[in-house]
Amino acid sequence: xxxxxxxxxxxxxxxxxxxxxxxxxxxxxxxxxxxxxxxxxxxxxxxxxxxxxxxxxxxxxxxxxxxxxxxxxxxxxxxxxxxxxxxxxxxxxxxxxxxxxxxxxxxxxxxxxxxxxxxxxxxxxxxxxxxxxxxxxxxxxxxxxxxxxxxxxxxxxxxxxxxx
Amino acid sequence: xxxxxxxxxxxxxxxxxxxxxxxxxxxxxxxxxxxxxxxxxxxxxxxxxxxxxxxxxxxxxxxxxxxxxxxxxxxxxxxxxxxxxxxxxxxxxxxxxxxxxxxxxxxxxxxxxxxxxxxxxxxxxxxxxxxxxxxxxxxxxxxxxxxxxxxxxxxxxxxxxxxx
DNA sequence: CATATAAGTCAACATGACTGACTTAAAGAC
DNA sequence: GTCTTTAAGTCAGTCATGTTGACTTATATG
Numbered sequence: 001x002x003x004x005x006x007x008x009x010x011x012x013x014x015x016x017x018x019x020x021x022x023x024x025x026x027x028x029x030x031x032x033x034x035x036x037x038x039x040x041x042x043x044x045x046x047x048x049x050x051x052x053x054x055x056x057x058x059x060x061x062x063x064x065x066x067x068x069x070x071x072x073x074x075x076x077x078x079x080x081x082x083x084x085x086x087x088x089x090x091x092x093x094x095x096x097x098x099x100x101x102x103x104x105x106x107x108x109x110x111x112x113x114x115x116x117x118x119x120x121x122x123x124x125x126x127x128x129x130x131x132x133x134x135x136x137x138x139x140x141x142x143x144x145x146x147x148x149x150x151x152x153x154x155x156x157x158x159x160x161x162x163x164x
Numbered sequence: 165x166x167x168x169x170x171x172x173x174x175x176x177x178x179x180x181x182x183x184x185x186x187x188x189x190x191x192x193x194x195x196x197x198x199x200x201x202x203x204x205x206x207x208x209x210x211x212x213x214x215x216x217x218x219x220x221x222x223x224x225x226x227x228x229x230x231x232x233x234x235x236x237x238x239x240x241x242x243x244x245x246x247x248x249x250x251x252x253x254x255x256x257x258x259x260x261x262x263x264x265x266x267x268x269x270x271x272x273x274x275x276x277x278x279x280x281x282x283x284x285x286x287x288x289x290x291x292x293x294x295x296x297x298x299x300x301x302x303x304x305x306x307x308x309x310x311x312x313x314x315x316x317x318x319x320x321x322x323x324x325x326x327x328x
Numbered sequence: 329c330a331t332a333t334a335a336g337t338c339a340a341c342a343t344g345a346c347t348g349a350c351t352t353a354a355a356g357a358c
Numbered sequence: 359g360t361c362t363t364t365a366a367g368t369c370a371g372t373c374a375t376g377t378t379g380a381c382t383t384a385t386a387t388g
Contacts, residue, residue, distance in 0.1 A: 009323045018281075019222065021306065026215075028312035029193050030236060046343055051190075058183065064366060077345055077368060094231060101354045101365045119183075126182045129311030133304060140297060140304025142185065147293030148192035210374050241376055243336060263384045265334045270352060 030076060032125060036118045043088075043114065045162075046083045048073075050118060053107065055116040058090060061108045063096065067105065189312075196289060204314045207252075207278065212237075214282060217271065220255060221279040224270045227260065229275045231269065254278060 036050050043049075055070055056062055069079055082105075084089040090111035094104030107115060130138050200214055207213075219234055220226055223262030228246070232239055245267075249255040253273035271279060296301050 015287065017302075021290055021309075023222075023296075024288060024313070025193065025196065026310035027314075028309040029189065031314040032189065032312055034236070034314075041192070048344060054186075057241075065364090072198070073344085074346065075366070076347085076368085080344080083367090087309075096365090099355070101352095103366065108181065110166075118228050122186060123182050125312060127178075127187055128307050130182070130185075132311045133307035136300070137304030137307040137360080138181075138185075138240055140301030141243075141308035142188055142294050143297035143301040144305035145185075145188035145192040147296045148190070148196055148289060150191075150195040150198075212375060229333090237375085238377065239335070240337085244375080247336090260334090263334080263386070265383095267335065268360085 013034050032122065035121050035125070039121070041120055048077070049085060052078070052081055052085060053115045054082065054102070056105045057133070058113060061104045063102045063104055065102075085111070130145060141147075172296070174316045185308075196286065199285050199289065203282055203285070209248070210245075212241070213249060217254065217282070218248060219276060220269045221271050221276060221283075225268045227266045227268055229266075249275070252288055 033047060037047060040046055040050055051071055052067065055067055059066075064075070064078070064082070065160040068075055071078065082091065086093060089108055092106050092108050092111075093104070096104050133141070183196065197211060201211060204210055204214055215235055219231055223244075228239070232242055235242065246255065250257060253272055255269040255273075256272050257271050258270070260268050263313070297305070
């Protein structure tokens with residue numbers, strides 16, 4: 001117990017601290033995704049479908065390339081799940097207003113309902129965690145997560161809510 | 165702008181806050197795993213191999229069932245990657261001291277070297293994020309992540325370091 | 329001795345990712 | 359008005375990682 005503050009010991013503490021973070025991130029992500037997966041299976045969908053539903057719901061009218069740049073997957077991978085979602089009536093496509101090459105994506109009522117069903121579970125999980133940790137902790141949570149990603153995550157702002 | 169504090173608006177703010185958390189978690193995990201994946205590809209390994217290396221390195225002498233209970237996958241899935249790691253000399257197996265049915269897992273020198281190579285990248289990423297966010301934020305980060313997981317994550321304590 | 333447990337195995341299958349090559353339609357540049 | 363680039367989709371093949379189900383082997387435990 002005599003070398004608690006030596007450089008090597010500080011380094012060890014630092015590494016231990018970081019490994020705890022790595023593990024917490026793994027456990028949180030594992031359980032956070034595990035719950036929706038069970039619901040999706042009932043529709044014959046998987047995690048990839050969830051991501052598409054989520055982000056299209058988040059920004060209605062998003063283009064395919066915009067979605068690709070969020071997901072960081074190939075268009076071949078995306079087009080498979082997108083095709084299923086469109087064929088099954090969960091997502092609508094329409095040509096872009098200014099650029100008619102684009103296919104702008106929106107959720108159908110059916111798609112919005114499924115997205116909501118999935119989200120309420122995750123919202124409940126987040127609510128519990130946020131409540132238990134407190135407002136200050138939530139701020140720290142967001143700061144660190146933002147720092148872990150490669151770039152500042154894109155705004156993803158909803159188009160302004162229309163009407164008065 | 166007159167109804168900023170109505171119940172419906174509070175609910176909207178709450179949902180918006182949670183969606184931001186969901187997205188940050190997605191982006192952080194996406195980039196956090198993306199980096200090691202490239203290194204692993206050079207060895208013909210994938211993310212599943214990384215997880216096994218990581219947790220065996222974290223608790224040397226861990227049994228197969230212990231690893232299974234952390235990863236939440238089937239033993240058939242695990243045994244595939246474990247077999248590769250053992251065959252390629254990254255992990256050693258030995259029978260348990262008290263229970264000879266067990267196969268206790270440890271990293272070989274080669275395995276420890278690869279685990280370290282992968283970890284230093286993730287450590288760098290975490291260090292950056294931790295530094296930028298500050299000590300208080302790190303505490304909040306951990307609190308919220310712990311709350312997001314199903315159960316309090318297991319201790320995962322290293323066996324006490326032997327010697328004098 | 330009977331049963332339960334730790335681990336592994338064989339087989340078949342689904343999902344979601346990848347590369348590479350190609351097409352179509354529309355936009356933008358000159 | 360042609361040329362080039364871009365948005366999107368398609369076809370084909372491959373790989374990694376997960377699943378279920380059935381079964382074996384060795385050892386531990388009641």
